[in-house]
Amino acid sequence: MASFFSPIDSPSSMEFGDDKKHLIVVSNRLPITISKDASGEYHFKMSSGGLVSALSGFKKSLSFTWIGWPGFFIPPKDRELVDRRLMEQYSCQAVYLEDEVADRHYNGFSNSILWPLFHYHPGEMNFDEENWLAYRQANMQFAEAVRQQITPGTMVWVQDYHLMLLPMLLRGLINGNKAGGEYTVNEMHKITEGIEGQVPTADEEKIPGIKIGFFLHTPFPSSEIYRHNPPGFHTYDYARHFLSSCTRILGLPTMPNGVEFEGRMAHVGTFPIGIEPGSFIENLKKDSVKMRIAALEQRFHGMKVIVGVDRLDYIKGVPQKLHALELFLSQHPEWIGKVVLVQLAVPSRQDVEEYQNLRSIVNELVGRINGRFGTVDFMPIHFMHKSLPFDELCALYAVSDVCLVTSTRDGMNLVSYEYIACQQARRGVMILSEFAGAAQSLNGSIVVNPWDSQQVADAIHEAVIRDAPTRAENHRKLFKYVNKYSAAFWGTSFIKEMTRIKPGDVGKDKENQALLKAKGEAGDHGQLLPVAPSLKA
Numbered sequence: 001m002a003s004f005f006s007p008i009d010s011p012s013s014m015e016f017g018d019d020k021k022h023l024i025v026v027s028n029r030l031p032i033t034i035s036k037d038a039s040g041e042y043h044f045k046m047s048s049g050g051l052v053s054a055l056s057g058f059k060k061s062l063s064f065t066w067i068g069w070p071g072f073f074i075p076p077k078d079r080e081l082v083d084r085r086l087m088e089q090y091s092c093q094a095v096y097l098e099d100e101v102a103d104r105h106y107n108g109f110s111n112s113i114l115w116p117l118f119h120y121h122p123g124e125m126n127f128d129e130e131n132w133l134a135y136r137q138a139n140m141q142f143a144e145a146v147r148q149q150i151t152p153g154t155m156v157w158v159q160d161y162h163l164m165l166l167p168m169l170l171r172g173l174i175n176g177n178k179a180g181g182e183y184t185v186n187e188m189h190k191i192t193e194g195i196e197g198q199v200p201t202a203d204e205e206k207i208p209g210i211k212i213g214f215f216l217h218t219p220f221p222s223s224e225i226y227r228h229n230p231p232g233f234h235t236y237d238y239a240r241h242f243l244s245s246c247t248r249i250l251g252l253p254t255m256p257n258g259v260e261f262e263g264r265m266a267h268v269g270t271f272p273i274g275i276e277p278g279s280f281i282e283n284l285k286k287d288s289v290k291m292r293i294a295a296l297e298q299r300f301h302g303m304k305v306i307v308g309v310d311r312l313d314y315i316k317g318v319p320q321k322l323h324a325l326e327l328f329l330s331q332h333p334e335w336i337g338k339v340v341l342v343q344l345a346v347p348s349r350q351d352v353e354e355y356q357n358l359r360s361i362v363n364e365l366v367g368r369i370n371g372r373f374g375t376v377d378f379m380p381i382h383f384m385h386k387s388l389p390f391d392e393l394c395a396l397y398a399v400s401d402v403c404l405v406t407s408t409r410d411g412m413n414l415v416s417y418e419y420i421a422c423q424q425a426r427r428g429v430m431i432l433s434e435f436a437g438a439a440q441s442l443n444g445s446i447v448v449n450p451w452d453s454q455q456v457a458d459a460i461h462e463a464v465i466r467d468a469p470t471r472a473e474n475h476r477k478l479f480k481y482v483n484k485y486s487a488a489f490w491g492t493s494f495i496k497e498m499t500r501i502k503p504g505d506v507g508k509d510k511e512n513q514a515l516l517k518a519k520g521e522a523g524d525h526g527q528l529l530p531v532a533p534s535l536k537a
């Protein structure tokens with residue numbers, strides 16, 4: 001959604017800490033998805049999803065070059081034009097992948113192996129050797145694109161599971177085998193075997209002072225799940241799972257704040273992501289949005305509105321949500337005609353078979369429930385398979401009495417944050433799955449297990465009858481958290497931490513850890529890196 005992203009308008013261009021440095025953020029998905037129409041004209045459209053929303057929010061407080069895949073094959077002859085528009089309007093740099101590599105990297109390996117693996121869905125995993133090759137190939141191409149942009153002292157912040165090999169490949173490219181050899185050469189050879197691209201050679205020149213950070217936007221599963229597969233995290237559990245996988249699967253020594261690998265220390269920390277609340281709050285003040293809110297209030301007069309906003313992804317638990325609504329309506333027939341679910345299902349990863357199957361399942365469930373409880377005047381579910389413009393989304397959040405999130409796993413879930421930001425007038429109720437990262441922070445929500453339909457149905461009932469003072473008190477706590485732990489807070493905390501960490505040896509880190517333990521600042525569950533606490537007040 002275009003309004004989530006403001007082209008180059010960061011106030012503190014390139015500044016962080018006391019220094020002026022160059023920051024590069026790399027993600028598979030650029031904030032802009034490009035397409036070409038039949039007449040050959042290019043169109044630039046805002047991408048969907050929480051990663052784009054959060055990084056776009058962060059970009060308003062700190063400027064960076066954003067490197068990523070444009071989402072579509074662009075013939076070499078058109079690249080100059082596209083590059084210019086991307087850089088001038090959005091300070092973005094495209095990584096051009098061949099169609100087959102992009103398809104196998106994004107659909108084949110990232111979203112058919114890593115995504116189900118990280119979300120505890122091993123049943124949805126489809127392994128194919130060619131896709132693994134494409135994953136390595138794409139990571140190498142990203143590494144090459146990043147290397148072309150870096151200068152001494154650049155910080156590179158790599159995002160998410162699509163690019164998990166990138167830090168190591170980039171380190172190899174910038175250090176060359178001579179210097180990097182002691183810690184990457186064996187691994188590098190395994191990774192680069194059989195792929196095209198520039199493999200580092202012994203005489204590469206070193207580029208000094210490059211720091212590389214990595215953030216995973218999804219959960220990191222327990223080592224039991226991770227075994228099915230041949231570091232910043234949203235929550236403490238994800239970081240702990242990662243560290244215990246390093247120990248159990250790779251036999252590496254770990255500390256609460258990092259892992260030791262061939263004489264180097266990789267620091268690990270938790271940085272819960274957030275939104276840019278101001279953009280929602282300001283948007284609700286626009287006359288056009290106010291008018292839309294009034295129109296929706298009129299439309300749903302006398303009814304309680306439950307809102308659901310999810311990419312149509314099996315991790316979002318949309319069928320579970322529909323089952324619970326059905327149960328609620330069957331147990332509370334007095335609410336038929338008085339409660340409506342407005343469910344926005346944003347199209348996602350439609351080339352992957354599991355997503356196509358999900359769409360059929362959801363269509364069928366919506367049809368069944370509407371058929372069962374609907375009348376000529378009333379439909380219990382308003383279902384939309386599309387994205388909505390930002391104004392419409394804000395209005396929808398604002399008029400809803402309840403927001404229902406039933407993800408079976410979700411790295412964070414920013415929809416819950418956005419709903420809270422838009423509820424200063426209504427003070428609606430947030431029902432949140434215990435399996436969303438957000439449940440660990442959003443104290444004041446009703447937390448449910450989405451697999452327990454009865455519990456979710458009871459929560460819906462509790463939400464629609466909840467009195468105004470209780471709603472106000474819970475909303476106060478939630479709003480305080482969402483306002484404070486914003487996308488800007490998340491991004492700047494991570495960058496500050498990257499700035500603070502000096503390349504040191506493992507011995508020093510162990511000493512520091514022991515010191516902090518002695519001072520009571522880090523225990524078995526202690527963390528050296530900052531954590532946004534959940535507000536208990």
Ligand SMILES: O=P(O)(O)OC[C@H]1O[C@H](O[C@H]2O[C@H](CO)[C@@H](O)[C@H](O)[C@H]2O)[C@H](O)[C@@H](O)[C@@H]1O
Pocket residue numbers: 029048049050051052054160161217218273348349410411412413414
């Ligand atoms: O890029 P897509 O394949 O269209 O998918 C959209 C994004 O989905 C995932 O988002 C995650 O990041 C959010 C922000 O940290 C988090 O709140 C949410 O729980 C995650 O699911 C994915 O991790 C991104 O890479 C995708 O861009």
Ligand SMILES: O=c1ccn([C@@H]2O[C@H](COP(=O)(O)OP(=O)(O)O)[C@@H](O)[C@H]2O)c(=O)[nH]1
Pocket residue numbers: 001047048049050051053054309310311344346386387388389393412413414415416418
């Ligand atoms: O039509 C829409 C509706 C929602 N969103 C945004 O998609 C993001 C979803 O993020 P979340 O963290 O909840 O889940 P993800 O989709 O990243 O897994 C939120 O910022 C929404 O505002 C969007 O891009 N288009």
